[in-house]
Amino acid sequence: MTNEMMVADEGRGEAGTGTLGKAIAVLEAVVTADGPQRFTDILARSGQPRGTLHRLLSHLVEEGLLIQRRDLSYEPGLRLLTLAYRSWSANRFRDVAEPHLQRLHELTGETVHLGILRETEIVYVDKVESRQTVRMSSQIGKASPAYCTGIGKAALSLLAQPVLKHVLARTAFHPFTSHTHRSAATLLAEVEEIRRDGHAFDREEHEAEIRCVAAPIAIPGSELAAGISVTGPAYRVSMEQLVAWAAPVREAARAIAEEAAIRLGPGRGGP
Amino acid sequence: MTNEMMVADEGRGEAGTGTLGKAIAVLEAVVTADGPQRFTDILARSGQPRGTLHRLLSHLVEEGLLIQRRDLSYEPGLRLLTLAYRSWSANRFRDVAEPHLQRLHELTGETVHLGILRETEIVYVDKVESRQTVRMSSQIGKASPAYCTGIGKAALSLLAQPVLKHVLARTAFHPFTSHTHRSAATLLAEVEEIRRDGHAFDREEHEAEIRCVAAPIAIPGSELAAGISVTGPAYRVSMEQLVAWAAPVREAARAIAEEAAIRLGPGRGGP
DNA sequence: TGATTTGTTCCATTATTTGGAACTTGATTT
DNA sequence: AAATCAAGTTCCAAATAATGGAACAAATCA
Numbered sequence: 147m148t149n150e151m152m153v154a155d156e157g158r159g160e161a162g163t164g165t166l167g168k169a170i171a172v173l174e175a176v177v178t179a180d181g182p183q184r185f186t187d188i189l190a191r192s193g194q195p196r197g198t199l200h201r202l203l204s205h206l207v208e209e210g211l212l213i214q215r216r217d218l219s220y221e222p223g224l225r226l227l228t229l230a231y232r233s234w235s236a237n238r239f240r241d242v243a244e245p246h247l248q249r250l251h252e253l254t255g256e257t258v259h260l261g262i263l264r265e266t267e268i269v270y271v272d273k274v275e276s277r278q279t280v281r282m283s284s285q286i287g288k289a290s291p292a293y294c295t296g297i298g299k300a301a302l303s304l305l306a307q308p309v310l311k312h313v314l315a316r317t318a319f320h321p322f323t324s325h326t327h328r329s330a331a332t333l334l335a336e337v338e339e340i341r342r343d344g345h346a347f348d349r350e351e352h353e354a355e356i357r358c359v360a361a362p363i364a365i366p367g368s369e370l371a372a373g374i375s376v377t378g379p380a381y382r383v384s385m386e387q388l389v390a391w392a393a394p395v396r397e398a399a400r401a402i403a404e405e406a407a408i409r410l411g412p413g414r415g416g417p
Numbered sequence: 418m419t420n421e422m423m424v425a426d427e428g429r430g431e432a433g434t435g436t437l438g439k440a441i442a443v444l445e446a447v448v449t450a451d452g453p454q455r456f457t458d459i460l461a462r463s464g465q466p467r468g469t470l471h472r473l474l475s476h477l478v479e480e481g482l483l484i485q486r487r488d489l490s491y492e493p494g495l496r497l498l499t500l501a502y503r504s505w506s507a508n509r510f511r512d513v514a515e516p517h518l519q520r521l522h523e524l525t526g527e528t529v530h531l532g533i534l535r536e537t538e539i540v541y542v543d544k545v546e547s548r549q550t551v552r553m554s555s556q557i558g559k560a561s562p563a564y565c566t567g568i569g570k571a572a573l574s575l576l577a578q579p580v581l582k583h584v585l586a587r588t589a590f591h592p593f594t595s596h597t598h599r600s601a602a603t604l605l606a607e608v609e610e611i612r613r614d615g616h617a618f619d620r621e622e623h624e625a626e627i628r629c630v631a632a633p634i635a636i637p638g639s640e641l642a643a644g645i646s647v648t649g650p651a652y653r654v655s656m657e658q659l660v661a662w663a664a665p666v667r668e669a670a671r672a673i674a675e676e677a678a679i680r681l682g683p684g685r686g687g688p
Numbered sequence: 689t690g691a692t693t694t695g696t697t698c699c700a701t702t703a704t705t706t707g708g709a710a711c712t713t714g715a716t717t718t
Numbered sequence: 719a720a721a722t723c724a725a726g727t728t729c730c731a732a733a734t735a736a737t738g739g740a741a742c743a744a745a746t747c748a
Contacts, residue, residue: 689748690747690748691746691747691748692745692746692747692748693744693745693746693747694743694744694745694746695742695743695744695745696741696742696743696744697740697741697742697743698739698740698741698742699737699738699739699740700737701736701737701738702735702736702737702738703734703735703736703737704733704734704735704736704737705732705733705734705735705736706730706731706732706733706734706735707730707732707733708729708730709728709729709730710727710728710729711726711727711728711729712725712726712727712728713724713725713726713727714723714724714725714726715722715723715724715725716721716722716723716724717720717721717722717723718719718720718721718722
């Protein structure tokens with residue numbers, strides 16, 4: 147099963163192909179920008195010709211995916227949020243994983259994440275933490291690079307070697323901290339270890355003073371690679387501590403995979 | 418300003434018009450369904466012809482908006498979650514409102530919501546609550562009918578009469594509880610009161626044993642009607658208590674509108 | 689094995705998209 | 719006040735993609 151693991155191939159590199167692809171690319175251009183975007187801003191960001199872009203934008207507004215303000219600038223619409231809410235709350239894999247995340251959190255007292263690999267990034271799909279953090283409902287839906295996060299590297303370890311190579315070829319190795327992998331070479335070696343050990347560490351590779359231990363999960367039914375992690379600040383969580391937590395994290399991952407195989411296995415999804 | 422208040426008009430009633438509209442309609446059909454949907458399921462739900470639907474689905478999968486499982490059934494993809502995360506975390510209106518919601522929560526000890534009107538529904542955009550509830554990160558993105566919720570009725574009170582009529586004409590008055598409005602007539606009378614008072618109550622109209630007090634906010638710059646509310650269980654929160662909270666809720670709404678007018682007012686949105 | 693259900697492909701017709709250029713609008717400058 | 723410039727919108731013939739009915743495959747059932 148691990149060998150067949152694939153990554154959803156989105157085809158082209160940047161601007162979407164096809165009519166729908168272009169529309170979504172424009173949507174993304176607006177959504178990823180900081181503030182409201184005027185027509186000219188989007189024109190520059192998207193590279194579409196004027197006439198085309200204008201029609202694309204009106205269609206997106208008609209669909210409620212964008213909102214046009216009174217000063218003619220464009221903002222993300224509410225429909226995106228509603229669609230995402232529905233797809234999140236109906237996600238059966240997250241549902242299966244949730245109690246296991248909870249249990250891991252009770253054991254460790256630290257933040258626990260569930261993430262799924264998409265292209266070269268890890269998308270966080272669920273999170274359990276104790277104290278109210280600054281931003282209220284966390285970063286569900288946030289995407290971080292796979293190559294420098296615990297869950298990311300764990301998920302990468304599930305990929306067949308040629309697929310892994312293909313993903314790494316598309317990865318930009320940005321040096322977030324002094325510990326961040328700087329090339330595919332060192333990462334490939336670590337992935338080898340992760341395959342052997344069944345768990346991965348983030349040694350302050352994405353954010354300074356933040357460490358984690360993670361384990362991979364192959365989602366049954368779909369060809370997705372996922373993972374869970376326990377994350378904590380370096381001053382509170384030593385590497386020794388993380389090593390000690392590796393076993394329960396692996397065990398939780400195994401339990402999630404097993405339960406998922408039963409509840410969302412080969413047949414139709416349950417009620 | 419209240420008079421110009423409009424509701425994003427999505428045009429047609431159900432199935433999307435145009436190429437993009439159809440694609441999003443199909444996406445929605447899959448996303449709102451319970452489990453993974455097989456081709457035939459979607460065929461029935463969407464009413465599209467076979468050939469068309471097949472192509473539409475492949476495009477959606479190509480774009481990462483849907484995922485196709487090994488058994489050929491379709492599930493929501495991760496891209497939706499990522500797009501929604503970006504648009505939520507960059508939402509400047511929510512950003513402005515957040516500290517005010519926090520303050521209201523500290524004053525009342527109950528759950529505080531921020532919602533925006535979209536068509537006939539209220540979409541919850543932010544939420545502040547104390548104890549960890551069952552489901553972790555709440556119902557951000559959830560949509561509830563406007564006619565039977567506090568924020569919904571408050572927001573409706575901002576609409577110009579003809580627009581309001583148009584919205585109510587498209588509303589299905591589902592009797593959730595014994596207190597739910599059963600027709601536009603009684604609702605219109607209450608909206609009149611809400612316009613006069615500046616606040617609205619939900620007297621267990623959407624869910625039994627749940628009450629709230631809400632106040633409307635006209636979002637400056639866009640033509641959106643929004644609102645905030647304090648919600649609590651009937652056994653803990655009396656109607657008298659809600660009446661007492663009405664003033665601070667109105668005041669918070671006013672403060673949010675004022676601050677929003679400055680920070681995201683007529684000009685470009687500053688950093 | 690034959691019947692049935694489910695998913696996929698084909699392709700001539702039709703409708704939409706494309707995108708450069710002209711046009712409108714509104715602000716700023718001379 | 720006229721001229722200049724920038725931003726947004728509209729137009730339309732050519733190019734392209736969507737359409738959808740029907741034929742085709744593949745798996746499932748009787």
